[in-house]
Every structure is written in structure tokens, then in C-alpha cells.
Amino acid sequence: xxxxxxxxxxxxxxxxxxxxxxxxxxxxxxxxxxxxxxxxxxxxxxxxxxxxxxxxxxxxxxxxxxxxxxxxxxxxxxxxxxxxxxxxxxxxxxxxxxxxxxxxxxxxxxxxxxxxxxxxxxxxxxxxxxxxxxxxxxxxxxxxxxxxxxxxxxxxxxxxxxxxxxxxxxxxxxxxxxxxxxxxxxxxxxxxxxxxxxxxxxxxxxxxxxxxxxxxxxxxxxxxxxxxxxxxxxxxxxxxxxxxxxxxxxxxxxxxxxxxxxxxxxxxxxxxxxxxxxxxxxxxxxxxxxxxxxxxxxxxxxxxxxxxxxxxxxxxxxxxxxxxxxxxxxxxxxxxxxxxxxxxxxxxxx
Ligand code: XIL
Numbered sequence: 001x002x003x004x005x006x007x008x009x010x011x012x013x014x015x016x017x018x019x020x021x022x023x024x025x026x027x028x029x030x031x032x033x034x035x036x037x038x039x040x041x042x043x044x045x046x047x048x049x050x051x052x053x054x055x056x057x058x059x060x061x062x063x064x065x066x067x068x069x070x071x072x073x074x075x076x077x078x079x080x081x082x083x084x085x086x087x088x089x090x091x092x093x094x095x096x097x098x099x100x101x102x103x104x105x106x107x108x109x110x111x112x113x114x115x116x117x118x119x120x121x122x123x124x125x126x127x128x129x130x131x132x133x134x135x136x137x138x139x140x141x142x143x144x145x146x147x148x149x150x151x152x153x154x155x156x157x158x159x160x161x162x163x164x165x166x167x168x169x170x171x172x173x174x175x176x177x178x179x180x181x182x183x184x185x186x187x188x189x190x191x192x193x194x195x196x197x198x199x200x201x202x203x204x205x206x207x208x209x210x211x212x213x214x215x216x217x218x219x220x221x222x223x224x225x226x227x228x229x230x231x232x233x234x235x236x237x238x239x240x241x242x243x244x245x246x247x248x249x250x251x252x253x254x255x256x257x258x259x260x261x262x263x264x265x266x267x268x269x270x271x272x273x274x275x276x277x278x279x280x281x282x283x284x285x286x287x288x289x290x291x292x293x294x295x296x297x298x299x300x301x302x303x304x305x306x307x308x309x310x311x312x313x314x315x316x317x318x319x320x321x322x323x324x325x326x327x328x329x330x331x332x333x334x335x336x337x338x339x340x341x342x343x344x345x346x347x348x349x350x
Contacts, residue, residue: 026343030063030324030335033342039292040103040299041338042066044263046309047089050096055329060305061100063324068105068262068301069093070311074114078140082118082132085139094147105262105301106148108197109137110181111155112167120168129172134184141188150299152197152229152262153185154178160200162210178214179223186224197229197262203244212251219255228252229262232287233303235319236268236276240283242290253296261291263303265322266334267312272321281333284324288341 027033034041043064049056060067071077072089079085097104110133119132141151157178159165169177178196185194196215201208211228218225230248234240249259264287266280291297304310306325313320324335 030338030342031065033339034065037292037342037346039342040066040260040301041342042068042103042105042299042301043305044068044070044107044301044303045093045096045305046070047072047092049305049309050092056305056309057096059325059329061096061102064102064305066103066105066299066301067093067097068107070107070304071114073106073140073144074108074111075119075136076114076116079136080116083135085143087140087143090144094144098147104144104148105260105299106141106144106151106192107262108152108155109140109185110153110169110177112165112169113156115168124168124172126173129168130177130180133169133173133177133180137181137184138188141185141192145189146191148189148192150193150195150227150260151185151189153181153194153225155197156199157196158198158201158207158210158214160207162206179218179221182218182223182225193226193258194224195227195229195260195262196225197231199231199233199263202230202232202248202261203239203241204248208248212248215252215257216255219257225257227258227260229260231263231303232261232265233263234266234283235316236266236279236283240286242286245287245290246294249290249294249297253294257296259291259294259297260299260301261287261297262299262301264300265303265310265312267316267319267322270313270318270320277321277333280322281337284334285337285341288338289344292341292346 027036030041041064043060045067069090094104157165164170164175182194198211201211215225215228252259266283268276268280288300291300302323304323306329307321307323308327310323312322325331
């Protein structure tokens, strides 16, 4: 073949290829958009719902590419008696994720809540509690080695004004408990991404400053930490600001850490108005847009698949309806906003 005809063949082929990619139908689900952007959109999963509710399972697998167990990987669920580990429920989620090609975030290895009595009411010294913590973190993280890509290792260690939260952990062991947990998790599963996770530290604030200082110090001392989880449980009365969120993500990124938005919901009154639903959708949009604009922010997870199983009504009586899908599995304006934000052109990275 002549050189010129080879050239024209190549030109025609590449034109055809680019026409095909333009003609590809746009995704119609969050998952479709997220996969296309190589971004993670996830939801917290309730195991009773997963086991009993087919529409729930379908919605979860259709709209999300990442899952996190709402409760079953917490301490009271995984080590209810000292040294006796129970992983059945957590394994069910891992299996569901494998069948549906989803990623699993692990939540959470050490927290001041969801502790079994043997821990909460035990007689401890600094040495014995440190050892029990090491054994727990190591037992859970090694069971899920290779199956969980990111762990919330330490949850909510900072108090609301930025002080170290008083808890069994900080009272008996001292702030070193954080480092003990990260080192044990890294030893058990060196490939998992290890996160510090907290609430109320998403926008710049005294608490966010304290979280920043905490992770900066861990990083500076070589403690194996990879990221910061921002829970993002919010209400219409909370200060949610995209610029402030981005500034906070930027300074964490400058430490060499990544960010996941780990537990988003936006609670509204039970007798909500259409305006409140729109205001909720705007908060959802601002947060996702802020995360997508920062390369260090790599995942956004909501704290529940739909309103039917949300923790909000129990935690905040009179409030609810905080998720992307309602009790009848129908998408809400927040969902349409997310589709819109995900379909926006990717901002140039700076
Ligand atoms: C909540 C669950 O949603 C509830 O079902 C449970 O009763 C209590 O815990 N921050 C966290 C999550 O890190 O683990 C909490 O989950 C919500 C607040």
C-alpha cells in the first residue's frame, strides 16, 4: 500500500473511533457517571436491609460503585467477646460487593462508641488496653486484608471544640492510642488506605484546624496514614460552603493525604417544604462539586441508600429525609443535582 493511502486509512479509522466515543450514550445513573470519571460514589449499607429487601439491593448496585457497612464492622459487632471475632455480617457485604464489582470501605477500627461491655466496662491499665486495641485492629484488618481498600482506622478522636476527646482510649492510653491503631492496621493490611475520620471538620473551623494539626503531626512522625474522612452529616442550619470545603481539602492534600467524604446526609424536618428539598439539593451539589474540583478528594459516600433505613429519625427526632432516595426508592432533587454535577466538564487541574 502507498504511504498516502496508509495515512488516509489511519485518519479515517481515528475519525471513526472518535465518532464512536461521541456517540456513546451518556450514563443514566450515578454509578455510570462515577465509573466514567473514575470517581467513587458510595453508600452505607444496612445488613438487615441488604438481606431482606430486593429493591434496596437493586438500587444499591445500580447507583453506587462503593459500599461501607453502617454498623457491622464496628467493635461490638466484630469482637463481642475478647478474642472471639465474628465476621459473618461483614462478609455478607464483601460478598455482595464482589458480586457487583463494588469497592468496600471499612468502618471503623477504633471509636468511643459501639464498644462491647468487655471493653467499655473492663478494668484496664495502659498496657492491657493498648494490647487489646492492637489485637482488635490486627484481627479485623487481617481478616479483610485485600478485600477492603480503605479503612476508617480512628473515628472521632477530636472533641467539638478541637480538644482531644475524652474517652476510654484517650483516658487510659493517652493520645498515643491513635498511633497504635494506625500502626497495627498498616501491619495487618499494608495495601489498604488508612483514614482518620471525623464529623464537624469539613469546612474550616477550630475543630477542622485541630484535625488538620492531628494528621499533620501523624504524617510528620511517619505514622502510616493516607487520608482524612470528612463525615458530612449536615442540616439546613449548618454552615456548608464549597470554598471553605475546598480550602480545607487543599491544605490536607498539601500534607500528602487524600480525602473521602464518608457519611454525607442532609437532614430536613419531617414536614419538609419543597423549598427545603431544594435547599437540601443545593448542599448536596456544593459538596460534590467541591470534592470533584480537588484532585485529592476521591470519594463521596452517603450514609444510607434511601430514607427508609436512615439513622437520622432516631438520632434527631423530628428530622429525616436526608438521603438521595426517599422511602419509596424514588430519587430526589439532590439526586438530579448529583447527576448534573457529575456530567459537568472536569475542571482543569491546577
Ligand atoms: C451510626 C449508625 O448509622 C446507626 O445505625 C448506629 O445506631 C449508630 O451509628 N458517625 C459514624 C457512624 O461514624 O458510625 C455513625 O453511624 C453515625 C455518626
